[in-house]
Amino acid sequence: MPEITKIVITGGPCAGKTTAMSWIQNAFTQMGYTVLFIPETATELITGGVAPWTCGGNVDYQKCQMKLQIEKEKVFCAAAATMPGDKVLVVCDRGTLDSKAYMDELEFQSVLRSIDTNEVELRDNYDAVFHLVTAAKGAVSFYTTANNTARTETPEEAAAMDDKLISAWTGHPHFRVIDNSSGFEEKMRRLVVEISSFLGEPEPLEIERKFLIKYPDITWLENEPNCQRVEIIQTYLKSDDDEEVRVRQRGSNGHYVYFKTIKRKVSGIKRVEIESRLSQTEYLSLLMEADTSRRQIRKTRYCLTYQGQYFEIDVYPFWTDRAIAEIELSDENAAIVFPKQLKVIKDVTEDEAYKNHSLAAM
Numbered sequence: 001m002p003e004i005t006k007i008v009i010t011g012g013p014c015a016g017k018t019t020a021m022s023w024i025q026n027a028f029t030q031m032g033y034t035v036l037f038i039p040e041t042a043t044e045l046i047t048g049g050v051a052p053w054t055c056g057g058n059v060d061y062q063k064c065q066m067k068l069q070i071e072k073e074k075v076f077c078a079a080a081a082t083m084p085g086d087k088v089l090v091v092c093d094r095g096t097l098d099s100k101a102y103m104d105e106l107e108f109q110s111v112l113r114s115i116d117t118n119e120v121e122l123r124d125n126y127d128a129v130f131h132l133v134t135a136a137k138g139a140v141s142f143y144t145t146a147n148n149t150a151r152t153e154t155p156e157e158a159a160a161m162d163d164k165l166i167s168a169w170t171g172h173p174h175f176r177v178i179d180n181s182s183g184f185e186e187k188m189r190r191l192v193v194e195i196s197s198f199l200g201e202p203e204p205l206e207i208e209r210k211f212l213i214k215y216p217d218i219t220w221l222e223n224e225p226n227c228q229r230v231e232i233i234q235t236y237l238k239s240d241d242d243e244e245v246r247v248r249q250r251g252s253n254g255h256y257v258y259f260k261t262i263k264r265k266v267s268g269i270k271r272v273e274i275e276s277r278l279s280q281t282e283y284l285s286l287l288m289e290a291d292t293s294r295r296q297i298r299k300t301r302y303c304l305t306y307q308g309q310y311f312e313i314d315v316y317p318f319w320t321d322r323a324i325a326e327i328e329l330s331d332e333n334a335a336i337v338f339p340k341q342l343k344v345i346k347d348v349t350e351d352e353a354y355k356n357h358s359l360a361a362m
Helices: 017-030 041-047 058-080 096-102 105-114 119-123 155-169 184-199 218-223 280-289
Strands: 003-011 034-038 087-093 128-132 175-178 205-214 227-236 244-252 255-265 270-278 297-306 309-315 322-329 344-347
Touching: 003 017, 003 058, 003 155, 003 184, 017 034, 017 087, 017 184, 034 058, 041 058, 058 087, 058 096, 058 105, 096 105, 096 119, 096 155, 105 119, 119 255, 128 155, 128 184, 175 184, 175 297, 175 309, 218 227, 218 297, 244 280, 255 280, 270 280
Parallel strands: 003 087, 003 128, 034 087, 128 175
Antiparallel strands: 205 270, 205 322, 205 344, 227 244, 227 297, 244 255, 255 270, 297 309, 309 322
16 A cells, blocks of 8 residues: 655745646656645536525535535545555645635534534645745735636735634644745746755655743733644653654644654754654554553644744643744755744754743653
């Protein structure tokens, strides 16, 4: 059975998603992947006559869209499991959580109840999410509605929708924003680099910077539209000296997903990281292999998207004056711009004392 990875390519109107699919096809086919594409569900429905203005209302339409999206993904992944080859990349042209940007919170919760699911399961059902910023933000002269009959937004509306989509996906453990700070071809190259880095091509390296910060303003974080609160319980397992093995429960409001991660250090900020999704049963079974010399780490993580960067701010119950801010990079020399509300004390990327593994020591 091949290894199946499911990713989302999302973004505001006129962000380059159609062209991105061609770049992804070319790049990852050459790397040995079988690449499958799930077409954008909204475009299929709207061009077929099913739209918010033809259904009973927006909620009725969004229920239809989300149900069809979920079923399409099931079919594609089932087909992928039968295919020859070692690696299949399933690429979703938008994902289920894109619908959240087109509803208010009450409407969104109504849709979730109608299909018997929750936001955590929908969001974290994907292995990674890549957001292409609309041309209306930073490249407005290239913004057009001519290449998509389902697109009707003005540049101002497109920019506002782009913000809502970023907010909808913030909280995913592997979320990246590709902005318009370069030319379009370079934007596509940056997308391929980000996907390659996530997939571990040519090797599964994690480039992470970690900073000790002053205890953040929790009220500010929880009121930011581009910030999502996540509860994490992290347990270290028995392992060899040259590697770190952990399992993690991640979610909110009683809804959780589970992961196993193996890390091996390459250099100060580079590590080989292999992560796999677990069922709840597998997670509970692995807890029996816990390293009893280390305590469980319980923390509240605030995932914050800021100027195209994705910060993970960890607040621990045993600290009242400080916290940790992390950011993953595709280039170890990339510049980092912090929000003014986050006060950096020092860079602790290479300081073993601030590793979770060390904080878990009893």
